[in-house]
Amino acid sequence: MGERFTKGLATIKQYITEEEATRVVDSDTLADIAPDLRKMIIEFAYGDVYSRPGLEAKSRALVVITAVVTQGAEPQTKTHIKRGLHAGLTPTEIVEALLQLVPYIGFPRVQNALTMAQQVFQEKQLKVK
Amino acid sequence: MGERFTKGLATIKQYITEEEATRVVDSDTLADIAPDLRKMIIEFAYGDVYSRPGLEAKSRALVVITAVVTQGAEPQTKTHIKRGLHAGLTPTEIVEALLQLVPYIGFPRVQNALTMAQQVFQEKQLKVK
Amino acid sequence: MGERFTKGLATIKQYITEEEATRVVDSDTLADIAPDLRKMIIEFAYGDVYSRPGLEAKSRALVVITAVVTQGAEPQTKTHIKRGLHAGLTPTEIVEALLQLVPYIGFPRVQNALTMAQQVFQEKQLKVK
Amino acid sequence: MGERFTKGLATIKQYITEEEATRVVDSDTLADIAPDLRKMIIEFAYGDVYSRPGLEAKSRALVVITAVVTQGAEPQTKTHIKRGLHAGLTPTEIVEALLQLVPYIGFPRVQNALTMAQQVFQEKQLKVK
Amino acid sequence: MGERFTKGLATIKQYITEEEATRVVDSDTLADIAPDLRKMIIEFAYGDVYSRPGLEAKSRALVVITAVVTQGAEPQTKTHIKRGLHAGLTPTEIVEALLQLVPYIGFPRVQNALTMAQQVFQEKQLKVK
Amino acid sequence: MGERFTKGLATIKQYITEEEATRVVDSDTLADIAPDLRKMIIEFAYGDVYSRPGLEAKSRALVVITAVVTQGAEPQTKTHIKRGLHAGLTPTEIVEALLQLVPYIGFPRVQNALTMAQQVFQEKQLKVK
Numbered sequence: 001m002g003e004r005f006t007k008g009l010a011t012i013k014q015y016i017t018e019e020e021a022t023r024v025v026d027s028d029t030l031a032d033i034a035p036d037l038r039k040m041i042i043e044f045a046y047g048d049v050y051s052r053p054g055l056e057a058k059s060r061a062l063v064v065i066t067a068v069v070t071q072g073a074e075p076q077t078k079t080h081i082k083r084g085l086h087a088g089l090t091p092t093e094i095v096e097a098l099l100q101l102v103p104y105i106g107f108p109r110v111q112n113a114l115t116m117a118q119q120v121f122q123e124k125q126l127k128v129k
Numbered sequence: 130m131g132e133r134f135t136k137g138l139a140t141i142k143q144y145i146t147e148e149e150a151t152r153v154v155d156s157d158t159l160a161d162i163a164p165d166l167r168k169m170i171i172e173f174a175y176g177d178v179y180s181r182p183g184l185e186a187k188s189r190a191l192v193v194i195t196a197v198v199t200q201g202a203e204p205q206t207k208t209h210i211k212r213g214l215h216a217g218l219t220p221t222e223i224v225e226a227l228l229q230l231v232p233y234i235g236f237p238r239v240q241n242a243l244t245m246a247q248q249v250f251q252e253k254q255l256k257v258k
Numbered sequence: 259m260g261e262r263f264t265k266g267l268a269t270i271k272q273y274i275t276e277e278e279a280t281r282v283v284d285s286d287t288l289a290d291i292a293p294d295l296r297k298m299i300i301e302f303a304y305g306d307v308y309s310r311p312g313l314e315a316k317s318r319a320l321v322v323i324t325a326v327v328t329q330g331a332e333p334q335t336k337t338h339i340k341r342g343l344h345a346g347l348t349p350t351e352i353v354e355a356l357l358q359l360v361p362y363i364g365f366p367r368v369q370n371a372l373t374m375a376q377q378v379f380q381e382k383q384l385k386v387k
Numbered sequence: 388m389g390e391r392f393t394k395g396l397a398t399i400k401q402y403i404t405e406e407e408a409t410r411v412v413d414s415d416t417l418a419d420i421a422p423d424l425r426k427m428i429i430e431f432a433y434g435d436v437y438s439r440p441g442l443e444a445k446s447r448a449l450v451v452i453t454a455v456v457t458q459g460a461e462p463q464t465k466t467h468i469k470r471g472l473h474a475g476l477t478p479t480e481i482v483e484a485l486l487q488l489v490p491y492i493g494f495p496r497v498q499n500a501l502t503m504a505q506q507v508f509q510e511k512q513l514k515v516k
Numbered sequence: 517m518g519e520r521f522t523k524g525l526a527t528i529k530q531y532i533t534e535e536e537a538t539r540v541v542d543s544d545t546l547a548d549i550a551p552d553l554r555k556m557i558i559e560f561a562y563g564d565v566y567s568r569p570g571l572e573a574k575s576r577a578l579v580v581i582t583a584v585v586t587q588g589a590e591p592q593t594k595t596h597i598k599r600g601l602h603a604g605l606t607p608t609e610i611v612e613a614l615l616q617l618v619p620y621i622g623f624p625r626v627q628n629a630l631t632m633a634q635q636v637f638q639e640k641q642l643k644v645k
Numbered sequence: 646m647g648e649r650f651t652k653g654l655a656t657i658k659q660y661i662t663e664e665e666a667t668r669v670v671d672s673d674t675l676a677d678i679a680p681d682l683r684k685m686i687i688e689f690a691y692g693d694v695y696s697r698p699g700l701e702a703k704s705r706a707l708v709v710i711t712a713v714v715t716q717g718a719e720p721q722t723k724t725h726i727k728r729g730l731h732a733g734l735t736p737t738e739i740v741e742a743l744l745q746l747v748p749y750i751g752f753p754r755v756q757n758a759l760t761m762a763q764q765v766f767q768e769k770q771l772k773v774k
Contacts, residue, residue, distance in 0.1 A: 029631075030627075030630050030631070030634060032634070032643075032644070033607070033611055033630065033633060033634050033637060033644045034611050034614070034615060034630050034644070036615065036697075037615065037618075037623075037626070037627065037630060040615075040618060040623075040693065040694075041232075041623060044232060044689050044693070045232035045623060048685065048689070049228060049229055049231060049232055049685075050229070052225060052228065052229075052681075054221045054222065054224070054225040055221075055222050055225035055226060055229065059188065059191060059222070059226070060225075060226075060229050062188060062191060062192060062195075063191060063192075063195050063226045063229045063230060064229065064230075064233055066191075066192045066195040066196055066199070067195055067199050067230055067233040067234055067622075068233060068624055070195070070196050070199040070200060071199060071233075071234070071588070071622075071624065071625070072329070072330060072331065072588060073588065073624035073625060073628070075624075075627075075628065076624040076627075091291070092183045092184075093183065093184050093188070095183070095291055095292050096181060096183040096184035096189075097184060097188070097189075097192045098292070099178060099181065099292060099294065099295065099298075100178060100179070100181075100184065100189050100192045100193065101192060101193075101196055101493075102178060102295075102298060102490075102493075103170075103173060103174035103178055103489075103493055103494050104193055104196040104197060104200075104493040104494065104495060105196055105200070105492070105493045106325075106329075106488075106489075106490055106491040106492045106493045107295075107298075107299060107303060107490050107491065108326055108329065108331035108333075108334040108491060109329070109331060110295070111288075111295065111333075111334075112331070112333065114288050114291065114292050114295060115287075115288070117291060118288060118290070118291050121291060127290075128290070128291045128292070158502075159498075159501050159502070159505060161505070161514075161515070162478070162482055162501065162504060162505050162508060162515045163482050163485070163486060163501050163515070165310075165486065166486065166489075166494075166497070166498065166501060169306065169307075169486075169489060169494075170494060173302050173306070174494060177298065177302070178298075181294075196493075197495055200459070200493075200495065200496070201459060201716070201717060201718065202459065202495035202496060202499070204495075204499065205495040205498075220678070224678055224679050227679070228679060228681065228682065228685075230622075231619075231622075231682075231685060232618075232622055232623050233622040233623065233624060234621070234622045235617075235618075235619055235620040235621045235622045235712075235716075236619050236620065236682075236685075236686060236690060237620060237713055237716065237718035237720075237721040238716070238718060239682070240675075240682065240720075240721075241718070241720065243675050243678065243679050243682060244674075244675070246678060247675060247677070247678050250678060256677075257677070257678045257679070299490075302490060303490035307486060307487055307489060307490055308487070310483060310486065310487075312479045312480065312482070312483040313479075313480050313483035313484060313487065317446065317449060317480070317484070318483075318484075318487050320446060320449060320450060320453075321449060321450075321453045321484045321487045321488060322487065322488075322491055324449075324450045324453040324454055324457070325453055325457050325488055325491040325492055326491060328453070328454050328457040328458060329457060329491075329492070330587070330588060330589065349549070350441045350442075351441065351442050351446070353441070353549055353550050354439060354441040354442035354447075355442060355446070355447075355450045356550070357436060357439065357550060357552065357553065357556075358436060358437070358439075358442065358447050358450045358451065359450060359451075359454055359751075360436060360553075360556060360748075360751075361428075361431060361432035361436055361747075361751055361752050362451055362454040362455060362458075362751040362752065362753060363454055363458070363750070363751045364583075364587075364746075364747075364748055364749040364750045364751045365553075365556075365557060365561060365748050365749065366584055366587065366589035366591075366592040366749060367587070367589060368553070369546075369553065369591075369592075370589070370591065372546050372549065372550050372553060373545075373546070375549060376546060376548070376549050379549060385548075386548070386549045386550070416760075417756075417759050417760070417763060419763070419772075419773070420736070420740055420759065420762060420763050420766060420773045421740050421743070421744060421759050421773070423568075423744065424744065424747075424752075424755070424756065424759060427564065427565075427744075427747060427752075428752060431560050431564070432752060435556065435560070436556075439552075454751075455753055458717070458751075458753065458754070459717060460717065460753035460754060460757070462753075462756075462757065463753040463756075557748075560748060561748035565744060565745060565747060565748055566745070568741060568744065568745075570737045570738065570740070570741040571737075571738050571741035571742060571745065575704065575707060575738070575742070576741075576742075576745050578704060578707060578708060578711075579707060579708075579711050579742045579745045579746060580745065580746075580749055582707075582708050582711040582712055582715070583711055583715050583746055583749040583750055584749060586711070586712050586715040586716060587715060587749075587750070608699045608700075609699065609700050609704070611699070612697060612699040612700035612705075613700060613704070613705075613708045615694060615697065616694060616695070616697075616700065616705050616708045616709065617708060617709075617712055618694060619686075619689060619690035619694055620709055620712040620713060620716075621712055621716070
């Protein structure tokens with residue numbers, strides 16, 4: 001484990017639980033065909049990018065949620081809503097960010113994203129105030 | 130001017146200067162073919178959506194910048210970077226948000242958006258620290 | 259229920275059955291996290307936009323089907339094919355609109371949309387002539 | 388000139404003037420690198436697809452305008468607005484179709500498309516009623 | 517079966533097995549609503565385009581895989597990974613092409629595509645070296 | 646200049662001339678606002694990704710051209726067509742790859758890309774055979 005991987009792993013812990021971080025290190029579902037993908041995500045996305053100063057963790061999470069919702073990347077929408085909650089976004093802030101997207105990307109993608117947010121909030125027994 | 134238009138106009142002033150707000154009311158470049166577009170933007174986007182509680186103005190601006198960059202909507206990228214600055218985002222926060230997008234949308238759209246951010250910062254004589 | 263909601267509800271009945279309209283009023287699957295989304299859809303999408311004069315209902319439906327197919331927004335493709343049928347589009351017109359998209363968006367999204375159209379036509383026992 | 392090319396050329400005349408049709412046959416700006424592109428557009432897009440029965444010409448034009456606007460394909464937006472006018476769409480119908488897109492694709496792409504529509508209407512001295 | 521269909525069928529056999537080719541001719545899941553879609557795919561996509569000289573079959577497959585992954589067109593991603601393997605791409609080349617996309621389209625769509633590639637390789641008992 | 650930067654710089658020379666490589670090191674148009682972007686492109690895109698074994702340089706270039714054309718990322722289309730030529734793609738292979746995209750992404754983006762390819766070929770006095 002090089003320096004960038006260590007830094008990435010330290011950074012990702014702002015966005016996921018200790019238990020999930022252990023799973024990131026110990027198991028990799030794509031290990032048989034693309035073991036370097038996980039490495040790139042930890043080293044580049046978390047080690048090089050998320051770890052940068054100048055923008056707080058929950059704002060970074062907000063930016064990433066917005067990007068995956070705008071692209072319509074569905075499994076990632078759920079993943080990054082969870083990471084945003086862990087980084088300190090409230091359920092209300094997430095819902096408001098999704099509604100803020102309506103005038104810019106239209107109802108369809110926002111509606112799909114709210115359905116995924118609802119599933120995450122139910123799993124975690126969180127309420128929007 | 131109904132209640133929603135008034136509310137929208139009050140809200141948009143968090144994102145643009147008084148002078149620009151006057152222009153929004155007095156002139157409308159699409160007035161000859163679609164006078165209702167400006168009305169929809171003020172009433173719906175600003176009056177109904179941006180004005181909602183639960184997410185601060187600079188976070189709303191961050192979400193909108195991210196959406197238009199992810200879509201590759203170029204004139205809007207420049208417009209919303211300006212509005213984000215007015216709402217309190219620093220040039221550094223905007224640059225960091227754009228770099229945060231690299232692992233999620235790739236270099237091409239981020240590079241185009243940074244070029245537009247640079248133009249805005251030069252016009253406004255702002256520096257990234 | 260304000261004036262825009264009433265107008266939206268009257269307009270949406272050109273696109274859905276009475277029974278579905280009742281469901282729109284009485285139940286809202288996202289009510290616990292984003293009760294205002296339904297309100298925005300009824301008031302803004304149907305009350306302000308679909309209700310405008312100058313383009314007939316079935317042409318509006320055709321435009322919306324095309325937009326969601328081009329975006330690849332899947333649940334909405336099925337929803338808006340149903341609404342288009344209710345607004346007076348024939349199954350043949352819907353299939354022709356989808357085939358017309360092949361030279362502009364390519365086969366993949368058209369093929370996925372035709373599969374969804376087929377499911378809707380089977381549920382409603384409709385035939386393409 | 389085979390049968391499909393002849394059919395395509397007859398069909399495209401529903402969407403462009405005689406003068407433009409002559410230009411399509413006599414000059415081809417991409418002839419030096421991809422002479423077959425024009426052939427594919429005439430034979431496949433117009434000969435095979437636009438010429439199909441079951442959906443009238445102006446509805447086909449509406450579908451194509453919507454697709455290119457949703458994609459953000461700018462030169463094509465202007466081209467297909469012109470073709471739509473030639474096929475019988477009124478300026479009002481085109482503007483209404485673009486406004487109908489706001490709730491589905493958001494303001495940015497609609498605003499860009501309306502600006503292009505405005506340019507076309509000015510060139511042709513057409514008014515929206 | 518006209519000349520273009522015959523040529524398309526001959527060409528598609530570079531990308532699918534004899535057994536699949538038979539299925540393409542004998543059964544068509546969209547035959548009841550859009551029998552011409554299959555015809556267009558065979559005649560236009562395979563007969564006119566894939567059959568062109570100047571780029572080898574496995575490079576054409578690489579281009580098509582990249583396009584459908586970049587669009588996020590999921591069922592087509594799996595289909596075209598299979599066709600690429602049949603045209604001579606190795607599992608390693610496919611994985612490398614997907615990883616090459618990370619800096620240009622971001623991790624989310626690449627991750628989804630690698631999951632689909634993994635399923636195809638497992639079905640076909642192929643290993644990445 | 647760390648190891649990844651050195652590796653990236655060695656790799657990018659497969660895609661650009663010595664003169665351009667010097668410019669990459671000595672000047673950076675975004676240096677005042679985002680000096681790390683160039684670093685990320687050299688270190689991550691070229692040092693980590695393009696440099697991987699398992700897929701030859703000209704196939705990597707083909708994948709990247711396809712991705713930026715499918716996204717409609719215009720300045721990058723021209724850049725990567727140039728890099729593809731430098732990596733060994735012939736003008737014919739590039740044109741064929743673009744035509745191969747027609748059935749998957751439609752005519753509009755292919756037509757725009759061919760226009761940019763034509764400009765590059767003219768600048769470099771290259772002919773398509």
